[in-house]
Amino acid sequence: MTRANRRPAPGRFAAALVATAALAACGGGGDGQPSGPVSQPLSVQLEKIGGYATGQFGVSAAEIPAYDAASRRLFVVNAQAGKVDVLDLRVPAQPVKIGEIDAATSLALPGANINSVAVHDGLVAVAVQAATKTDPGRVALYRASDLVLLGSASVGAQPDMISFTPDGKTVLLANEGEPSDDYQIDPEGSVSVVDVSQPAAPVVRTAGFGAFVGQEATLRAQGVRLYGPNANAAQDLEPEYIAVSADGATAWVTLQENNALAKIDVASATVTALLPLGFKDHGAPGNELDASDNDGRINIRGLPGVRGLYLPDAMGAYTADGQTYLVTANEGDARAWGEDNSAYWAGDASQGFVEEFRVKHLINKSGWAGRAGDDLPPQLGAMAAGGLLNPATFGYCGAVAGDPMGCRADDVLGRLNITWTMGYRTNPDGSPMMFDATGTANPAGNRLMYDQLYSYGARSFSIWNANGQLVWDSGAEFEKFFASDACRLGSARNIPCKDHFNSGHDEGGAFDSRSDAKGPEPEGIAIGQVRGRTLAFIGLERMGGVLVYDITNPAAPQRLDYLNSREDWTTADPGTVLATAGDLGPEGLVFIPADRSPDGTPLLVVGNEVSGTTAVYRVNASGGQP
Structure with a gap:
């Protein structure tokens, strides 16, 4: 996101559970492998069954959810408060707040904020940003059942996303290392690799980018965006989001503003490669877009000479036919x-x-x-x-x-x-x-x-192989779907999407208002297994709602559903009708498979930063592999 459009609170979305194996450990699904032959096509429909509301609008009061199956608790980053809200999810239709994690108090760090949370078998890990974001941050570990602080350690500047490896022994943090607003201080970006096998004494190693200093010209020629004033490669590279392979040996990190991925060997805590992602040709058939917010109409067309930078934010990993694939939400972000x-x-x-x-x-x-x-x-x-x-x-x-x-x-x-x-x-x-x-x-x-x-973002989601080569991209499908008669908004699915095409998440009656920027703005990703198929859930920050795709075959994903539980689309200031507005601004998502779900059905939980709500959806499915 451009900084002008970033959320006002310091917490950034950072930690949905991304690698498929990591999802299984944290309440996600499976190892990413289809469980057997599919007897019939899979049908999926999301249904909103409940939620929790903070009652706070436009201040990022609900961002990143994580789930602990043993305690049946949700842990949701509340960036406005700088804490984690702890919700009892034993009755999914009625989440109840039962506590909170306050790192500033428990760590005696005044002004510190929690940016991200992840959970593995009763261990809660949080990424703590210092009061001055360019200072080193911390990783803190808590027991899920009683919220007792077990241990903490210093990590890099601005830890922005946190994730467990599948075995739960290691925590990875993406330390974004953004500069100060006046660019007088620019810390290095890095990835902290933390051994948490002894939670009372976590051991931190750092996968940094120092080895790339001096190679800036070569990296630029390869397509890595390095362009911060007076910044070397280590300062300019800004880790955003992490996905981990099913065996836990390899991690990939989105370097959003740099339009690249970093590949990391977990065992040695070493960055082994930088993988530039290139661009999308918006003049090519299938890659069209609507480029104007000021023409009063939907106008999706090819624009030769316009290239979309993928600039992905969230990313997930899964396995198909023995190979690891990466799934990215191509949000776009500008330095401002x-x-x-x-x-x-x-x-x-x-x-x-x-x-x-x-x-x-x-x-x-x-x-x-x-x-x-x-x-x-x-x-x-x-x-x-x-x-x-x-x-x-x-x-x-x-x-x-x-x-x-x-x-x-x-x-x-x-x-x-x-x-x-x-x-x-x-x-x-x-x-x-x-x-x-x-x-x-x-x-x-x-x-x-x-x-x-x-331009910023590709208005799509993409699937890449383990070496950062594009396997598939959704092209112009998002905007074309929202412009069609097939798309409906609201929990009852009774509002035509095209009447609110490319709307913003904090305004009402704003037809086409985001077409000049990043369109629907895909931001969040969760991956899970349902009836033997691998599904991707893509949260759209601006247009709102969640798209569901079957990605079992990485080369031929299929859209299965879209649900947008925002109810009020006309009130100019949705904050004035917050109690009935519904869910605005999806940020982080977590999939909960049926065998870990409180009610035995697969669930999807979404943190909505603008409405300050945590939505609980049931994933109703038929067909596939029983």
Whole structure:
């Protein structure tokens, strides 16, 4: 997410139970292997059966859920309070709060906040961010049955997601290491590998990125995004989310802003590879998108020259035919530090870094001087005086040499948010190639020539192999489904999705409001086994709701269901009708298989950051393998 659109509280979604084996240990499902031949197609329908409401709107009061089967308790990160709410789930239709975990008090760390939680066989692990996020964080271990603190240890800066290995002996933390808002302090990102076999004395090792310092040019050439001001690779790489193989030997970490994955050998706590993810061609059939929030209509179409950066957030792992596959929610995220700092916008580039810019401002033939002091990033202003579009790529929307023409229109490319840091033509040494105002290459010119435009997120979910090679992507399926008559909203499924296409999660009556940004914004992932099939549950942060896909065959997933339990879609400020608004802003998800469920049926639990609600869904299934 862009920092301008991040949740106001410091907790970030970080720890749904992702690797399939880890899911089994924490209340998830199976080892990822189909249990046998499927006798008939699987049918799945989600049904909301209950939930818990904090009564707090828009402050991230419900983010990451984790489940302990022995105590039948849910542990839900409440970022607004900086704690974990503990819910009794013995009656799934009526979760009841029975306690909380307060790391700031139990660890004597004033101002500390819990970002993430995971559970394995009665052991609760939490990721604790320091009061100053650039300081080292902590991992803390509690007993699920009575919430007693068992032990803790120091980890890297801003631990943002936590997960167990399948055997429960190791905890992994993604330490994002974001810079301070003014970019004066930029800690290194890292992954903490913590031996918790003795919870009273956890042992921490660090998988860092120091070995990649000095290789920045090579990594950029390979497609890893390294672009923070004055940052080396170790500082610029920001771990976000972790998935673990079924045997616990390998972990993969999303490096969201870097558009890459890190592969980690767990035994040696070593980063063995960085895997760039590339981009999606939005001009190719099947990859279309709606790029405008200001045209009053649904307008899904191919846009040659527009490339979507996957920038995944949540990720899960599962096994099919003996191979590990990774499933990513391609949310998108832009770096936006110092956006509230007037000194930065006044031209002091040392006070921040904002990479997001609208197309219509970037390619104004008159240049972007008129944006100075408003929303012109000083780093961009220092590079050139304006930007142009290559007519060879963008001639379809009217671009000619020296003038983008109709491409700037709000109903074409003008409203789309993109990164100005990529897509312009460069010299052999990597420096920007300059053009004059007529669109002619000229070292004395002061214009950039954009051959492609890179937008945030792929508006999809993807399946990758263990080496980060794309196996399958949902393409434009999300937006096309929401624009169709087949899609319905609300628990009763009686509200046409297309009437609220690409709506925001904190507003009502906002048709098409997110098309210029990241569309439905897939963010959360949970994976589980139902009737011999492997299912992916994808939470959509903006449009809301959960999509269910059968991913048993990684090369040919099938959509099975979509449920959005938001009920009020018209009240301008949903916070004023919070008690009846339903669930807004899915963040973290956890799947609970039938053999660990309190009522013997498979359940899905979703933390909703905007409505501050924890929703409990029953996964009703038929067919498949009984």
